[in-house]
Amino acid sequence: MGGSFAKALRALPDDYRILALDKNPAALERARADGLIDGGFAPQDAPAMLAQCDIVFVCLYPQDSIAFLTRQKSFFKTGAIVTEIAGVKREIVNHLSDILRDDVDFICGHPMAGSEKEGLPHSGAGIFKDKIYIIMPLPSNKRENIEFFKALIRKIGFARVTETNCAVHDHKIAFTSQLCHVIASALVDSAEDTRITEFGGGSYEDLTRIAMINAPLWTELFLANKKELIFHITAFENSIQKIKQFIQENNAPALNAALQNVREKRIAMSKREASAQEA
Amino acid sequence: MGGSFAKALRALPDDYRILALDKNPAALERARADGLIDGGFAPQDAPAMLAQCDIVFVCLYPQDSIAFLTRQKSFFKTGAIVTEIAGVKREIVNHLSDILRDDVDFICGHPMAGSEKEGLPHSGAGIFKDKIYIIMPLPSNKRENIEFFKALIRKIGFARVTETNCAVHDHKIAFTSQLCHVIASALVDSAEDTRITEFGGGSYEDLTRIAMINAPLWTELFLANKKELIFHITAFENSIQKIKQFIQENNAPALNAALQNVREKRIAMSKREASAQEA
Numbered sequence: 001m002g003g004s005f006a007k008a009l010r011a012l013p014d015d016y017r018i019l020a021l022d023k024n025p026a027a028l029e030r031a032r033a034d035g036l037i038d039g040g041f042a043p044q045d046a047p048a049m050l051a052q053c054d055i056v057f058v059c060l061y062p063q064d065s066i067a068f069l070t071r072q073k074s075f076f077k078t079g080a081i082v083t084e085i086a087g088v089k090r091e092i093v094n095h096l097s098d099i100l101r102d103d104v105d106f107i108c109g110h111p112m113a114g115s116e117k118e119g120l121p122h123s124g125a126g127i128f129k130d131k132i133y134i135i136m137p138l139p140s141n142k143r144e145n146i147e148f149f150k151a152l153i154r155k156i157g158f159a160r161v162t163e164t165n166c167a168v169h170d171h172k173i174a175f176t177s178q179l180c181h182v183i184a185s186a187l188v189d190s191a192e193d194t195r196i197t198e199f200g201g202g203s204y205e206d207l208t209r210i211a212m213i214n215a216p217l218w219t220e221l222f223l224a225n226k227k228e229l230i231f232h233i234t235a236f237e238n239s240i241q242k243i244k245q246f247i248q249e250n251n252a253p254a255l256n257a258a259l260q261n262v263r264e265k266r267i268a269m270s271k272r273e274a275s276a277q278e279a
Numbered sequence: 280m281g282g283s284f285a286k287a288l289r290a291l292p293d294d295y296r297i298l299a300l301d302k303n304p305a306a307l308e309r310a311r312a313d314g315l316i317d318g319g320f321a322p323q324d325a326p327a328m329l330a331q332c333d334i335v336f337v338c339l340y341p342q343d344s345i346a347f348l349t350r351q352k353s354f355f356k357t358g359a360i361v362t363e364i365a366g367v368k369r370e371i372v373n374h375l376s377d378i379l380r381d382d383v384d385f386i387c388g389h390p391m392a393g394s395e396k397e398g399l400p401h402s403g404a405g406i407f408k409d410k411i412y413i414i415m416p417l418p419s420n421k422r423e424n425i426e427f428f429k430a431l432i433r434k435i436g437f438a439r440v441t442e443t444n445c446a447v448h449d450h451k452i453a454f455t456s457q458l459c460h461v462i463a464s465a466l467v468d469s470a471e472d473t474r475i476t477e478f479g480g481g482s483y484e485d486l487t488r489i490a491m492i493n494a495p496l497w498t499e500l501f502l503a504n505k506k507e508l509i510f511h512i513t514a515f516e517n518s519i520q521k522i523k524q525f526i527q528e529n530n531a532p533a534l535n536a537a538l539q540n541v542r543e544k545r546i547a548m549s550k551r552e553a554s555a556q557e558a
Contacts, residue, residue: 112478112480173478176475183466184486186521187459188544197551200552201391202392204454206488207485209485216535219535223529223531232469236519240516243468244512248505265467266467276477
């Protein structure tokens, strides 16, 4: 994600000076050789880099993100905007007092974009196209910084910004993102063998693409949002159980009515989506 | 599907004479005006049409397919190849004695292609591209007709033919197709509201596109393949239950191992798929 942000910012007409911090010196060297960044820093040199940064994107796993923000708290530049992109916000909220500084504006955000392929070579601004960026303004945020940040993420390719709070974010994301990854994983887990795609028409492939999952990251995300995720898994299990029962009972009218209802609900989602994209 | 077959055949250099039978006179008129077909027939005129046809694609719902094949049995042209495309074969197999004729070669097939949009305006040869066509040769089939048919479906755009029998087909399709439609439907059913896509990053949209479902068709398919489908729903429920329990118990090592295993299994499916497409 850090690589994708750098590529997207570099592609803008604005003449940003882009500094990067990474534990992998080879990735930094390559990014510098490619003209993608103006300077690369090792983790132990974070203070020297952060002192120069007006905007900081922290692109780490949730726990690492909190640890970094806490450890580097005193090194951010006065007046800087600092944002992180973790997919679950509960723990960020629990640690706000360790993170917030009066003279630094910390913005909670979550770019709803990504790829099952990791690392700098697979990064690119293209993954942001037509995507949604969720931001969760805090009472401490300056409105002009929020507006600046929204404008910036639109400039780097995001189609839309959804503004909400951290609790709503975690509840909704548990459904649209984490539950989907649980389902895709279970659907691959329950496959009898890997030759199943000889019988595939695209549905199975579409439903399981995200099962090429980054296991450590999603383990952390699932556990960090456990309560919300279990709530949605249970609701999903109830829905599948209802459909299963209609099938078991040969109840064609009830099954047909349920599928008709699902069809209309899904079409309504698409229409809402299409009109939002036009707006 | 009938419209897509007609468009794909018309696009070939071969000068096929294409006749169509449909209950909708307006669709036939439009297809004729567009040069897509050379003649259109109402259902009651089936005998007059079938007497002229060397190859017949019956593109109906499963029960209608059996009824049509049984009712028109005596009207097929001697030496004709007759094929149907129903997504479940159990009932076809149960009615073979009502369908088969010594001098007509009946081929069970299932094109693993389609679209959530119905009707002639949404048809097109493009839906066949890179797709799999499953055929289930019967002891009665002439090998040269099977080879001719396989060559024809490759010519109209299918990437590959999977050859199997009807029992294996119904078992595998219950997993790759019907279970996926059940899951997508349950995932829409369990959504709290239609505004959920404001929080979507693509996963939810990808997993539920097929929930824009043709309710009567899929009701029939689910019930026609009830035993196999219930088997796979139960296996899937067990997999999701296993993952849910790891989350509930905060069992990070077991969850991580399960996800890692899923990742490798899904990557193996993709590699198998890629090498099959190269072959």
